[in-house]
Amino acid sequence: MAYKSVFDASAIKSDFELAGLNPNFIPLIWKHILQNPNCGWDEIPSLPSAAYPLLRSKYKPSTSTLHSAIDSSDQVTTKLLIKLQNGEFVEAVVMRYDTRLGKYDGKPRPGGLRSTLCVSSQVGCKMGCNFCATGSMGFKNNLSTGEILEQLVHASRISTIRNVVFMGMGEPLNNYSSVVEAIRAMTAPPFQLSPKKITVSTVGIIHAISKLHKDLPNLNLAVSLHAPVQDIRCQIMPAARAFPLERLMNTLREYQTSSQQKIFIEYIMLDGINDEEQHAHQLGKLLETFQVVINLIPFNPIGSLSSYNTSNDQKVIKFQRILRGTYNIRTTVRKQMGQDISGACGQLVVNKNFTIKGGGKIMAEIRGLILPKD
Numbered sequence: 001m002a003y004k005s006v007f008d009a010s011a012i013k014s015d016f017e018l019a020g021l022n023p024n025f026i027p028l029i030w031k032h033i034l035q036n037p038n039c040g041w042d043e044i045p046s047l048p049s050a051a052y053p054l055l056r057s058k059y060k061p062s063t064s065t066l067h068s069a070i071d072s073s074d075q076v077t078t079k080l081l082i083k084l085q086n087g088e089f090v091e092a093v094v095m096r097y098d099t100r101l102g103k104y105d106g107k108p109r110p111g112g113l114r115s116t117l118c119v120s121s122q123v124g125c126k127m128g129c130n131f132c133a134t135g136s137m138g139f140k141n142n143l144s145t146g147e148i149l150e151q152l153v154h155a156s157r158i159s160t161i162r163n164v165v166f167m168g169m170g171e172p173l174n175n176y177s178s179v180v181e182a183i184r185a186m187t188a189p190p191f192q193l194s195p196k197k198i199t200v201s202t203v204g205i206i207h208a209i210s211k212l213h214k215d216l217p218n219l220n221l222a223v224s225l226h227a228p229v230q231d232i233r234c235q236i237m238p239a240a241r242a243f244p245l246e247r248l249m250n251t252l253r254e255y256q257t258s259s260q261q262k263i264f265i266e267y268i269m270l271d272g273i274n275d276e277e278q279h280a281h282q283l284g285k286l287l288e289t290f291q292v293v294i295n296l297i298p299f300n301p302i303g304s305l306s307s308y309n310t311s312n313d314q315k316v317i318k319f320q321r322i323l324r325g326t327y328n329i330r331t332t333v334r335k336q337m338g339q340d341i342s343g344a345c346g347q348l349v350v351n352k353n354f355t356i357k358g359g360g361k362i363m364a365e366i367r368g369l370i371l372p373k374d
């Protein structure tokens with residue numbers, strides 16, 4: 001029998017209620033596991049006696065294992081390869097940064113050391129974006145709430161996580177109920193992340209965006225737009241055919257009106273495809289009446305999996321200047337992180353030839369796992 005993850009929030013809550021146990025004990029169980037990675041059920045103190053046989057018979061403290069953790073050479077990024085109970089692998093990435101670096105308004109920036117965790121929501125992805133390593137794998141399965149939360153548990157043992165972004169493998173809004181449940185758990189004890197520190201990134205699943213603000217107010221929404229016109233979107237993101245740009249923009253308008261929050265726009269810079277001056281003007285006109293922050297993302301090559309090239313620095317800077325100067329839109333250029341450890345989502349899993357802790361290569365294993373998609 002496959003055991004459930006104790007972090008499968010609704011399953012354990014309903015089992016506790018059925019057994020007449022108080023669900024308020026659940027965060028205490030989670031806290032103990034966070035602090036004691038290899039503990040057995042009997043080692044968790046002060047639970048009602050009926051909780052122990054229930055936990056033993058149906059649950060595991062973790063259904064996934066940290067298969068390997070690979071640091072980038074600059075130690076800023078750590079990529080976690082996590083093995084699930086069904087033998088599949090997903091990636092999670094810890095990114096460390098110091099918000100005090102640089103100046104703001106001529107003064108030292110406030111803040112300090114922070115870690116952001118990028119989590120996966122699916123094994124593979126249906127959306128098939130053709131610049132994306134996960135996209136090259138095809139869809140395997142949705143992650144359960146517990147499997148999503150366990151990524152945070154594994155990462156929390158490496159670094160103090162202050163922000164979570166759903167920008168790993170998979171389209172989070174295609175696994176809506178598990179993602180929503182995982183985020184609710186992340187904002188409750190013992191994790192207690194602020195919803196403002198959690199970002200869900202989507203290619204633009206229109207019906208799910210319409211629901212999101214009601215289910216999770218105060219969350220950050222990032223939209224992977226990647227092109228200012230529908231035909232280029234469809235060329236690089238085949239799934240965009242189902243989500244016409246005009247309808248998507250109407251949905252984002254409604255989302256912004258009800259949430260009153262800015263929306264983050266992700267825009268991957270692909271040489272000769274979407275990085276010309278005309279594209280910057282089209283993007284500026286499309287977004288000038290929204291409250292948005294645009295992140296320009298230099299493309300992270302995925303080797304033979306993609307024929308795209310990275311836009312050169314001059315093109316990226318010119319693109320940014322047009323958006324800022326002509327359209328007054330806050331536009332940042334994302335720093336490339338962890339390229340030496342296959343920094344883009346899905347690359348580590350798709351990469352068939354890397355060494356793991358404990359020796360050997362998992363080339364054949366990985367090839368069997370995931371090869372058909374970011």
Ligand code: SF4
Pocket residue numbers: 125126127128129132133134135136168169170171203373374
């Ligand atoms: S970019 Fe995101 S939505 Fe597109 S294939 Fe990759 S994981 Fe899926």
